[in-house]
Amino acid sequence: MSFNKKKYEIVVIGVSAGGMQILPEILSGIKDNFPLPVIIVNHIAPSSDNYFAMLLQEKCKLKVKEADEKELIENSVIYTSPPNYHLLIESDKTFCLSVDQRINYARPSIDVLFYSASDVYKSRIISVVLTGANSDGAKGARYIKKNGGLVIVQDPATAYIEVMPQSVIDICEVDFILNPNQIAEKLNKLAEINI
Amino acid sequence: MSDSKLEELEIRLLLEAVFEKYGYDFRDYAMASVRRRILSFMEIHKIEKISELIPLVLHNKKTFNLFIKRLSITVTEMFRDPFVYKFIRENVIDILRTYPFIKVWHAGCASGEEVYSLAILLKEEGLLERTQIYATDFNNIALNKAKEGIFDIKNIKKYSVNYRDAGGKDSLSSYYHSKYDSVMMNNELKKNITFANHNLITDTVFGEMHLIFCRNVMIYFNKELQGKVFDLFDKSLIPRGFLCLGSKESLKFSTIEEKYNTLGLKERVYQKLS
Ligand SMILES: C[S@@+](CC[C@H](N)C(=O)[O-])C[C@H]1O[C@@H](n2cnc3c(N)ncnc32)[C@H](O)[C@@H]1O
Numbered sequence: 001m002s003f004n005k006k007k008y009e010i011v012v013i014g015v016s017a018g019g020m021q022i023l024p025e026i027l028s029g030i031k032d033n034f035p036l037p038v039i040i041v042n043h044i045a046p047s048s049d050n051y052f053a054m055l056l057q058e059k060c061k062l063k064v065k066e067a068d069e070k071e072l073i074e075n076s077v078i079y080t081s082p083p084n085y086h087l088l089i090e091s092d093k094t095f096c097l098s099v100d101q102r103i104n105y106a107r108p109s110i111d112v113l114f115y116s117a118s119d120v121y122k123s124r125i126i127s128v129v130l131t132g133a134n135s136d137g138a139k140g141a142r143y144i145k146k147n148g149g150l151v152i153v154q155d156p157a158t159a160y161i162e163v164m165p166q167s168v169i170d171i172c173e174v175d176f177i178l179n180p181n182q183i184a185e186k187l188n189k190l191a192e193i194n195i
Numbered sequence: 196m197s198d199s200k201l202e203e204l205e206i207r208l209l210l211e212a213v214f215e216k217y218g219y220d221f222r223d224y225a226m227a228s229v230r231r232r233i234l235s236f237m238e239i240h241k242i243e244k245i246s247e248l249i250p251l252v253l254h255n256k257k258t259f260n261l262f263i264k265r266l267s268i269t270v271t272e273m274f275r276d277p278f279v280y281k282f283i284r285e286n287v288i289d290i291l292r293t294y295p296f297i298k299v300w301h302a303g304c305a306s307g308e309e310v311y312s313l314a315i316l317l318k319e320e321g322l323l324e325r326t327q328i329y330a331t332d333f334n335n336i337a338l339n340k341a342k343e344g345i346f347d348i349k350n351i352k353k354y355s356v357n358y359r360d361a362g363g364k365d366s367l368s369s370y371y372h373s374k375y376d377s378v379m380m381n382n383e384l385k386k387n388i389t390f391a392n393h394n395l396i397t398d399t400v401f402g403e404m405h406l407i408f409c410r411n412v413m414i415y416f417n418k419e420l421q422g423k424v425f426d427l428f429d430k431s432l433i434p435r436g437f438l439c440l441g442s443k444e445s446l447k448f449s450t451i452e453e454k455y456n457t458l459g460l461k462e463r464v465y466q467k468l469s
Contacts, residue, residue: 069414069443082443085414088227091199096227097414097443100268116227119199 009124014110016043016132018160024059029184032061035194038078081108088116104136114140123148132164142172205245223420236265269305269337277360282462297326303412304330307341314384331393344380411441434469
């Protein structure tokens, strides 16, 4: 039972080292009528071009694609961030790309997406931070929380590398700390009200 | 008025002020990026409200210069997306070879890494001698750096890998000499390059080009502005001339789309129809 009556509009996910293993696991658990868009920032090698979206598509019922410049964000689509670009969201809910300096040694940076998504979606956003070896995403998650959004982190004990989820817990009052298999379930529940 | 509407208003006033006073027009840039840059500038300079920036940039030239530097994104590298250069080597060079004289324009060249990359490629293909390269940007700091052709040695390892992946025929090190912690590009590469300040929004056509490189510039413009700049490129290209965009930019849905043939989809290389 979910007592959460709030309507969310978007899910943003940040992941780094270990992401290739855990993302298929989580995303395959997302229902095929999942009503929200899901945006993923994954720190991957700069040249891996579209490969990642294709890999995820094999495991997912929802459509997966790499975010395109100025593309309008649609419900029930999983978007991956193009390697070597920061991914931002405009107020008209289209994507905006940038080759600006790395943030937290990363481009795409999770913080960059989280900040810009939070500014557009305010409290109607669900953020998820998964395994990773640096603290990218922690400040962004804190910002989302401050704006009334929801913060979910992977239980560091279950993470391939615990640094990233732990650094969120360190600076932000997170809403849920979950095992990988609980995360998809939670997302399905939180979005139920939109169906 | 909601907080975000108020902020939008403040940004609009600020950009209007910058344009009226200095002629730099950021009004039609992609707002998410511009906003992020403005906020990061404010954080560094400990400014609370966007509107407080207006008197600062209007009355203090030094602050304005720092602000403009912050606002333009000049991050670049040599042989960025090596597969693009490889594609050009394999599919465009032989067509360029048929012309007695070649003109190339790098629009938004930033600090010039891209310009030297293509110059190296042209040299290896024996075309540099008969090519005139125009390298333009509206950011003078970046442009001066491009003119000098001096780059940080710590990036050279990456550039060498890129160069090899781009189909480089020699060794990148034969095109520069190192001094302390930087490298200086050879003068023979610079000979046919003209560096000039050119603003894609306010300045006009200045020549008939065989090849235009404009990579990772369009992503900072909104749709209307993109349309205007595509028109400028269209007017600047000879029939059957080439246009190369950044790997996330495209002619799709643009106003000039039907006048161009997609030569390399992934490489974003387009050829104007005759
Ligand atoms: C990210 S850099 C791209 C550098 C290089 N082409 C590359 O892809 O690596 C973008 C450049 O576009 C320039 N630029 C932005 N707006 C411009 C304008 N209106 N006119 C000319 N140059 C502009 C910026 O100053 C910056 O140097």
